[in-house]
Amino acid sequence: MLNKVKVNVTPRVVYAIGILPLAYLLFIALFGSLGVDPVKKLEHELGGLAIKFFIATLLISPIRALFSINLTKYRRALGLLTFLYALCHFVVWILFDVQLLWGELIKDVIKRPFISFGFLSLVGLLPLAITSNFISIKKLGIVNWKRLHVLIYPAGFFAGAHYVMVKKVWEGEALIYLTVILGLFAIRFVIWRKGVSSQIKKTNKVSKINL
Numbered sequence: 001m002l003n004k005v006k007v008n009v010t011p012r013v014v015y016a017i018g019i020l021p022l023a024y025l026l027f028i029a030l031f032g033s034l035g036v037d038p039v040k041k042l043e044h045e046l047g048g049l050a051i052k053f054f055i056a057t058l059l060i061s062p063i064r065a066l067f068s069i070n071l072t073k074y075r076r077a078l079g080l081l082t083f084l085y086a087l088c089h090f091v092v093w094i095l096f097d098v099q100l101l102w103g104e105l106i107k108d109v110i111k112r113p114f115i116s117f118g119f120l121s122l123v124g125l126l127p128l129a130i131t132s133n134f135i136s137i138k139k140l141g142i143v144n145w146k147r148l149h150v151l152i153y154p155a156g157f158f159a160g161a162h163y164v165m166v167k168k169v170w171e172g173e174a175l176i177y178l179t180v181i182l183g184l185f186a187i188r189f190v191i192w193r194k195g196v197s198s199q200i201k202k203t204n205k206v207s208k209i210n211l
């Protein structure tokens, strides 16, 4: 029943709901008030949304494996929303923190570890976002396209570590996010191992029959 309800919802609904916080932030940035430090507030909100959508994307495989609920068709929408929020977060930083001073940008990316980690995460997400369309999948071939998705692991690690480092002290919430990301990677690894070993078993059976 649950499965049926979820499957019947089109991914467009996920895009539409996912974009709402951005529209709200834009609205209050233009017509309301973002508080005493609007740039920090925007960076905080957009970074937080990026990491939440990242985790939602990573949850799809474990939910299918553990609860037999197939939400795979929403994965692209969630992945693209992750990238959208990470990109907006980055753009706010470039425009208002760095103020388009490219020398400062390069210096920050090299010299400030938490910026380096955020940057590496965004760089990891970029090829995944660019190739998330059918034309790219066709061009790359499904095997190469899947191989490219290994990038979610460094991107996830760097995003989680970036959050922990932003806080400068061992802050609970940031550590929970990093732990959840690493935990989801571990679950995905176990699912992948199971898939590989059942594939090997199947192949062995077929070759025994053929002998």
Ligand code: HEM
Binding pocket: 040, 043, 044, 045, 046, 047, 048, 050, 051, 054, 086, 089, 090, 093, 097, 115, 117, 118, 119, 120, 121, 122, 159, 162, 163, 166
């Ligand atoms: C070049 C890329 C990035 C840059 C330059 C960047 C920069 C920043 C800055 C300046 C802050 C605020 C630091 C402060 O409060 O003093 C921040 C916070 C944060 N960023 Fe990034 N970031 C980048 C990429 C990312 C990515 C890819 C993610 C997630 C997918 C992310 C998630 C976060 C989170 C969760 C926070 C903490 C928000 C909070 O204060 O609660 N960032 N980032």
